Amino acid sequence: MRYGMVIDLKRCVGCQACTVACKSENGNGPGIMYTKVLDQVSGEYPNVRKQFVPVLCNHCKDAPCVRVCPTGATYKREDGLVLVDHNKCMGCRACYVACPYNNRIFLKRGKTKEGYYGKKLTPYEAVKYPEHQDGIVEKCKFCVDRIDAGLTETSCTQTCPADARIFGDIDDPESKVSRLIRSRGGRQPLCEDDTDPSVYYLD
C-alpha cells in the first residue's frame, strides 16, 4: 500500500479550487497553502505556452525531510504518507531546505492567531486554528484524517472540477492511478534527486 496522486497537466485549468478546498479542509490561515497551482509560461513570442502546475508535498518514498529531521517529528507511515508530529517539531527548518519541491511551510510567530478578517477569528477559524502551532513546519498531509476515516479521496481531488487530480494506491497495479501512470507515462518531479515521489505528472 502506497498512497499517491496523479496530476494531469492537460486537464488542470488553474482555477485554484484545490488550493481553496485544502485551506478549508485544514483551516489554514492567510498565506499558508499546503497545495497551490503555479503558472509556468514557456517559449518566446509568438510561440508561448502557459501551463498550470499544481504542487503539493510529494510524500516521497525516500524523503529527504524525514532523513534530515533531527527530532523525528517528520516521519513516514507504512501507507507512504509523510507526516509531521506537531508536538515534536522544534522549528529548525532543516526539512524546509532539504525538500527539493519547496513544499513546506514554516508558521511564524502569530501566524495561527491571524484571521482572514482581522484579529477576531471567525467561528470556523476559532475551531480550526488550535489544530496548528506557531514556530513549527507544516505541509500537505494527503488528508490523513479522511483516509483514516475510510474515505478514498483527498479534499483537493474531490474538489477538482476538471478531474485533474486523482488519488489512490500506486502499489496496486489495478488502481486508477497506476493505470494512468502506465498508460500515459506518468513522470515524477525532479526524479534526478532520487526521492521517488508519490506524485506523478501526466503531460
Next chain:
Amino acid sequence: MGRSIPLVEKEFVSGFRQQKEWAGLIASAFFFGKVGSGLFIMSVFLPSKLGMLVGLMIVLCGKGGAHMLYLGRPMRFWRGMARPGSAWVSRGIWAMTFMMISGFALFAVPQDSALYLPLAIFAVISAFVVAVYDGFLLTSSPAIPIWNTALMPVMCMFYSFLGGTTMVMFMAHFSIIQLSAEFTTLLPNLEIGLLVANLLIVLLFLVGSINTGSAGRASFDLLVKGPYAVPFFSLAIGVGLVFTLLMSVFGGAHAGVGTVALITVADLVGHFFIFFLLLKIGVFKPVLGFLKI
C-alpha cells in the same frame, strides 16, 4: 532544464526560487561555531586554558544562542538530539554537548593526570565535528544544488582553523594569553598558509558551482553578478581574504597590535559574510524541471 526559466519571487509562479529560511541567525551560528571551535582546538595545542574557555564560551553563547533565537520552538531544542543516525543537526547538537562536557572537564582535571590526554583528544574531536558539521549539513540537502559539494565541509574546516588562528594571534598580541617562542613564529606563517588555502578553496568552489546544473548556475549568478556580488567580492573575498592576506604578508603579526586587530576584524567580517552569502544564494529547482521551454 531550460536556463530561460526565471528566478521568481511571486507565490503562484513556477521557476527557480531562493530559499529564505536560513539566513542571518543560521549564518551567525555557523560563524560562532567555527571561530569558537577553531580557537578551542588551537588553545588545546598551545596549551592555553583561557583560550579554551573563550572558545567554549563563543560556541556555547554565540552558536547556541543564535540557534536558540532561530528555533521556532526553542524549548524543544533537546528533541533535536533524537536522530543522530541520519540528521546532521542532531549530530551537531551531540558534538556541541560532548565538546562542552569534555572541554569544561579539562579545567577540572590536572594536566599531568592520566585522564587529561584522552579527554583533550575527545574534546578536540568533538570541537572538530562542531567546526565541520555545518558543511555536511548543507551538503546533505539535495534541494539546493550549489550546497551539494564535497568542498563545503572542507571550507568549513579551513575557515574554522583560520578563525581560531586569528583569534589566538589577537589574544596573544593583546597579552590575553601567553605564547611560547615556537608558536609566536609559527602562527603568522600558519595564518598566511590558511588564508591562501581558503582563497584557493573559494576559487575551486566557484569553478565547481558553474557545473552544478541550472539551479546551481542561478545561485552562482546571484553570487557573482546579482545582488550579492558587491558584498561577496568586497567583504567576503576583498576584506576577508585578500586584504587580510596582504596585511599578513606585508604588515605581518610583528607590525603591532593595531595591524593584528585590523587583520582579526577583517578576517571575521569575511568569515561571516562568506557563509551568510552562501546561505542567501541557495536556489530551489522548479518542480517540473522536465517541461520543455
